[in-house]
Amino acid sequence: MRSEIHPSGQGDRSFVENARRAQIIDCAIDAIAELGYANASLAEIARRAGISKGVISYHFAGKRELIGEIIGAILKKATAVMLPRMKAERSAAGMLRAYIETNLDFLGANPNCIHAIMKIGAATRDEADQPKTDYELAFQPAVRDLEKLLRFGQQQGEFRDFSTRVMAATIRSAIDGVAFQLEANSKLDLKAYANELVILFDLATRKAAK
């Protein structure tokens, strides 16, 4: 069930420390994905890692920092997978296709990462003490990049005139929705699903032929 995310923390941490942090982050992702955010206590995470509770406190300032690192690690990994394939495309439509396909690939390869991040998002959204959650701070850029891509397509004349905000949010939601379905049915054919989405959003975005 491990997702093997290794954030390869910033330089000033020792190899051993980075390994432990990565291990804890992995176990935390699994625990959140499988048990839900509320049930993923530090005790449970420690149990899965086969370490004592104190170790987590030793390596992370608190649960908040751990959650922040989880989001960071997942984002980093997702970006690493997606960026090269996005850059290989020239047309806006191609990039949009690549965006959808790589997202679903990542989803298929790392279901727990996505489940975890969605549960974190839902559970920590606007808690009393933090006006903007780490989750939101992390994902606003993701949607913004998508918007840029769409605007680029409109400028190129590939895409019709639509609200880039709405379209970006819809594409993002569509992909996030796949995660939920994947949770209910782990045998979902993601390749086929990606094809459907690609066609769907191609029709929804492209400029009607004269």
Place this chain on the structure above:
Amino acid sequence: MRSEIHPSGQGDRSFVENARRAQIIDCAIDAIAELGYANASLAEIARRAGISKGVISYHFAGKRELIGEIIGAILKKATAVMLPRMKAERSAAGMLRAYIETNLDFLGANPNCIHAIMKIGAATRDEADQPKTDYELAFQPAVRDLEKLLRFGQQQGEFRDFSTRVMAATIRSAIDGVAFQLEANSKLDLKAYANELVILFDLATRKAAK
């Protein structure tokens, strides 16, 4: 902030009892929407209702039942708003438009209901002890009805050939996604948003002109 949902429980409950249950459900919705699922403790809900904690336990077998009733109440209310407008349409495309519009209308009129239900969905989804959550049991039919509508459109020859599962999930996700945005920006223009979505999914579903 009250949402005034009255589930009007089944017949064998007294008037007073139903009123209390409805009041508790309303306050619970507000609490979950405003504080997040994790922070909406029974104590907080009781505080908002101006009653003692014990009352909640008296009227509901446990927190789980309360959550289940919340979902039921919201679903009932949403259905009551949407069904008539759906039925007024003849064409599949018209019904899809009505579906999107009524959903966003409901969202605008009852933001707390939607925020609450999304937080419940994310938080209770596959907790350790319950294989299928009330949430899932309640919402699978909702998506299934949408699927039926899409299949009907295909049979009528209005809609192109696509996976009704994927399309239904995407439409549902698109609408759910609006709730998140509404939370971040309460001044969102929902009418305009609905128009964008209607056009988007019209293009995505309709049969290409010969």
Place this chain on the structure above:
Amino acid sequence: MRSEIHPSGQGDRSFVENARRAQIIDCAIDAIAELGYANASLAEIARRAGISKGVISYHFAGKRELIGEIIGAILKKATAVMLPRMKAERSAAGMLRAYIETNLDFLGANPNCIHAIMKIGAATRDEADQPKTDYELAFQPAVRDLEKLLRFGQQQGEFRDFSTRVMAATIRSAIDGVAFQLEANSKLDLKAYANELVILFDLATRKAAK
């Protein structure tokens, strides 16, 4: 070991609640006096009261509130003992004598109260988060009243010219010091001790005979 302090909380609390609060306060005083502030955990206090830990949290917002109530309760009790005897005196020298005697009487009758309050004072003094502790807020007035008494004596011509601040602080310290000695030697003769102190401070304050 009980000190039987019953703060008789403000009117809006039920009889039962006040009784529980008083019981918890009593046990907390004993625990602090006997084990020291650091070792007087909520668990230990609950154990002494024969109740569960949660009860303390139920009745007091937190440990800080409990400590505040302890100080308030002791102060109230001490004042109740001292005030009448102070008022019965006419001369400043008589009042000073009454102050010393009643303080030592209270000390003898309620050693745990004094031990507890001194330990609280030492342990909570300038913790990071509270610039002025409850303890200081509670005891500054006590020293200030003593200063007023000394100034009155000077104005009456009974007392010589000295710094009322220094004298007040010294008298207060002398009395507090008795508490420490009482802790080490519970058979201390407080009557004799009081007499010694009365003479000591009489000599130190009175105007030299012409």
Place this chain on the structure above:
Amino acid sequence: MRSEIHPSGQGDRSFVENARRAQIIDCAIDAIAELGYANASLAEIARRAGISKGVISYHFAGKRELIGEIIGAILKKATAVMLPRMKAERSAAGMLRAYIETNLDFLGANPNCIHAIMKIGAATRDEADQPKTDYELAFQPAVRDLEKLLRFGQQQGEFRDFSTRVMAATIRSAIDGVAFQLEANSKLDLKAYANELVILFDLATRKAAK
């Protein structure tokens, strides 16, 4: 903020080891004085010393030994300052004056030492597991020496007849009380304070003129 106390441990320790111990003791004094006894964790002390936590455990058998060494170090330093000035006096009254003045001098020059020692005294006084604390063991002699001085004064006919125990305790308490005031108001004029105390206790001790 360093107080630079170097206990110069007993002979069988290497120079390096003694230096480390002294450094740790200094940092511990500062930490206790500034943060309070409870907040002066080994981690905090290590942080201030720029070393790892383990080093403290390496050099001291436990926290208790560290505390004991702190008391010893301060006592040694205080004695070194006070003894010569005491010995320079011939009369008992002069020695008493020197005692008060040197104590307050030391207080002004080493506020952290005094703050630390008072916090240690209050916090460790009769903790559950140690019948007599290092603190008490260390300070009983200090009061006993004062008592000897007072008895000497009575034998010389300089001092009136009073309980030397009470007088010694009162003088000691008066001086300790200054430390608390100094904490609240660091601009306290200690010279003036010392003068007041000298006069106060001179009047309180001397034999009335015939």
Place this chain on the structure above:
DNA sequence: GATGAATGAGTTTTCATTCAT
């Protein structure tokens, strides 16, 4: 029907201490 009180398991966090390297 409703309440206040109590419970006890559970949460995160802190800390002195130990130990292999």
Place this chain on the structure above:
DNA sequence: AATGAATGAAAACTCATTCAT
């Protein structure tokens, strides 16, 4: 000699639930 890592017990506090009145 020193370190970073790990431990495990204990801390304060939260919360769903139970129950006598």
